[in-house]
Amino acid sequence: MPASPSTDPKDARGTAPAPDEAIEQGLPTAIVALKVVEALASAPGGLGVTRLAQLLGMPKARVHRHLSVLREHGYVAQDPDTNQYRVGWQMFLLARACNSRFDVVSLARPVLESLRDQVGQTVVISTFSDNEVVVIDLLRGTAPVEISLRPGTRFHHNSVAQGKIVLAFGAQKLRDGYLQQPLPACTPRTIVDPERLAAEIALVRRRGWADAPEELYIGINALAAPLLQADGELFGTLAIVGSIHYLPSTPDPAHVQALLDAAGQISAAMGHTG
Known part of the structure; x- marks a missing residue:
């Protein structure tokens, strides 16, 4: 009898997907970037990478990569004193x-x-x-x-x-x-x-x-x-x-x-x- 399909949340390598993979399996990168901006727009005082990662359920490294690209194009800005991010002029x-x-x-x-x-x-x-x-x-x-x-x-x-x-x-x-x-x-x-x-x-x-x-x-x-x-x-x-x-x-x-x-x-x- 063939084995029944597994319901265990693991990939073909037998390991559970990382949190960012779990998010981005269902969301294109552009949508994740919009989620980052959306979170910042809801926090007028700004957010740090750690808090933003917690809110989005993503690793800090992945959030930081999104922030770097968004900042380069003016969609987010970073406070030089607190290192917190907020929405930018763009x-x-x-x-x-x-x-x-x-x-x-x-x-x-x-x-x-x-x-x-x-x-x-x-x-x-x-x-x-x-x-x-x-x-x-x-x-x-x-x-x-x-x-x-x-x-x-x-x-x-x-x-x-x-x-x-x-x-x-x-x-x-x-x-x-x-x-x-x-x-x-x-x-x-x-x-x-x-x-x-x-x-x-x-x-x-x-x-x-x-x-x-x-x-x-x-x-x-x-x-x-x-x-x-x-x-x-x-x-x-x-x-x-x-x-x-x-x-x-x-x-x-x-x-x-x-x-x-x-x-x-x-x-x-x-x-x-x-």
Whole structure:
């Protein structure tokens, strides 16, 4: 009589499958990566590799491999102090593409259009990572000189007005970490001295807005203000970008006020009441 099929959870080698094999036998690698991102999205404070492996029922080595690939492509970010992982800037772009009806950009669209019409310049919303700001949406201006940007464009914090906002209104550890590393130069006017940048950050914090005349590109300036969430944490930045002819080194007070009013309206739409 032939032997009946075995119900023992072992493979042909007579050994039980490893936990990661048990998961991935039924799930493609891409789905496992999504499960990793899903777990991180449910933990705003971030997760370490050990805890994430426990939640997913996977070995730490396999989880770490997934995290490394996701981090390389911007889908997760790692806190340099705690080594914990959280969702990265690329997820903002993905969320925008998948859920544009309800995201912040859609809520902000009427405000962006009003600001663009007031100042005539390109209006940009950005989010951020530890070292860069990332453009997530924009409305092109009506001025004869148009600034070309696209979602996903990234800039170093010290080279743009949006980055100065992140350093001024973001977490202390982000600011401290950035000031301890070499500061890249884009033009002769880019701030590359840590003490000077620290002083600029303090100024931005006091007045509530930032500029960066010709610090990224010669002939280009930007004004930026913070976008704050209901809990007071920084979501990202709102910026006006244009030629130095239209946005001079000494900005028009009307432009600054229009920017601050628009940023306040978008922040209020996210629940911020400060």
